[in-house]
Amino acid sequence: MVEPSGKSNELADRLRAFMAQHVYPNEQRYHEEAERLGPWAIYPVVEELKPLARAAGLWNLFLPIAEVETGLSNVDYAPLCEIMGRSLFAPEIFNCSAPDTGNMETILRYGTPAQQERWLRPLLAGDIRSAFAMTEPEVASSDATNIDSSIVRDGDHYVVNGRKWYTTNATSPACEIIIFMGRNQPAGDDPYRSQSMILIPRDTPGVRVLRALPVFGFYGVPDRASEVVFENVRVPAGNMLLGEGRGFEIAQGRLGPGRIHHCMRLIGLSERILERMCRRADRRNAFGRQLAEQTVTLERIAQARVMIDQARLLTMNAAWRMDTVGNKEARREIAMIKVAAPAMAQQVIDWAIQMFGGGGTSNDHLLTAAFATARLLRLADGPDEVHRNQIARLEIRRHRGTDPAATGGAAEVLSVAEVERRTAAGAWPRPSGLAG
Structure with missing residues (x-):
């Protein structure tokens, strides 16, 4: 098995020390704050620990080396992510929590320079948070071709309509941007070219966060699941990610x-x-x-x-x-x-x-x-x-594409001639007293 690099091992040691000094002793406080303040609030303990993590050089560790020079490979990030995963609230402290990591990678990989300047920079700094709106309550969203929310071009804008739920992080006061997936082509077209993703500021008129959704009774922990309605939401055409049909x-x-x-x-x-x-x-x-x-x-x-x-x-x-x-x-x-x-x-x-x-x-x-x-x-x-x-x-x-002759695979059904040949060779027992 390939081993993590020395850089990863050194970061892992620092991460374990930080977890022992700052994270584990504050877990009970975190859960108490989450329960008392609810999913619509900022939890003070998280905000207190973020500057410490950043000062310790344990910030944005998720960034991939394929996208940024200082990033880590997946093999190097794996043990670090595992250490952070030991506590449910630790990833956010290091700016390595979902859905922000996925959203940051999306804007980094597919966003325009203007989109990156407006949204990626403050996300990387931890100044804001984000949400991802894909799943819908009225269709089987396990098949993403079912997604029925609409993104319709109207001049220099797109008009967005839809109802989403399990939109992670939408109840957070720090959430300022939502990546929204919806249909931009009529049904019947190529189902894998009918969807797009677009950036929607959370404070855009028509965006309503209806409620926080509990996950087995937990509100805000682990991920601030939310239900959000988008009603005639107008966003500039420049907010489209990568292009129509690229969702x-x-x-x-x-x-x-x-x-x-x-x-x-x-x-x-x-x-x-x-x-x-x-x-x-x-x-x-x-x-x-x-x-x-x-x-x-x-x-x-x-x-x-x-x-x-x-x-x-x-x-x-x-x-x-x-x-x-x-x-x-x-x-x-x-x-x-x-x-x-x-x-x-x-x-x-x-x-x-x-x-x-x-x-x-x-x-x-x-x-x-x-x-x-x-x-x-x-x-x-x-x-x-x-x-x-x-x-x-x-x-x-x-x-x-496997050659049966090269891998010992047999034909599914033996021919009559092959059965007779093997029988004559004694491959199977024959009834006594019968001619054969």
């Missing part, structure tokens, strides 16, 4: 890194949960024995260790493929980790909840918020079923 192209470029970042963070979260399981097993007694001496506990801890390492190796392989052949060619590996990592994390966290008993269902032990995050990510950026279908189709296509 799917942008989405594939945007979602690949976003998906792998989610998986990296989940591995870190799962590692932390496993640590808690082990400490719990050492400290609790039931039926005259420590939990650590009971077979069911040992089996679950062992299986969790295996599953986490499997997911990490798959993720590192996907990162290496993205670095060496690009996001498009690595789509199979990205789809594989997007299936494997959330399922792994959900199972590990479920075992931890079982081990913690009734307390595991409360908010005291991180487990419920962690479970909500893992379960959410079996849907976000494409549900498991979509990724499995893609993996299978790519696998079938790969083997269509």
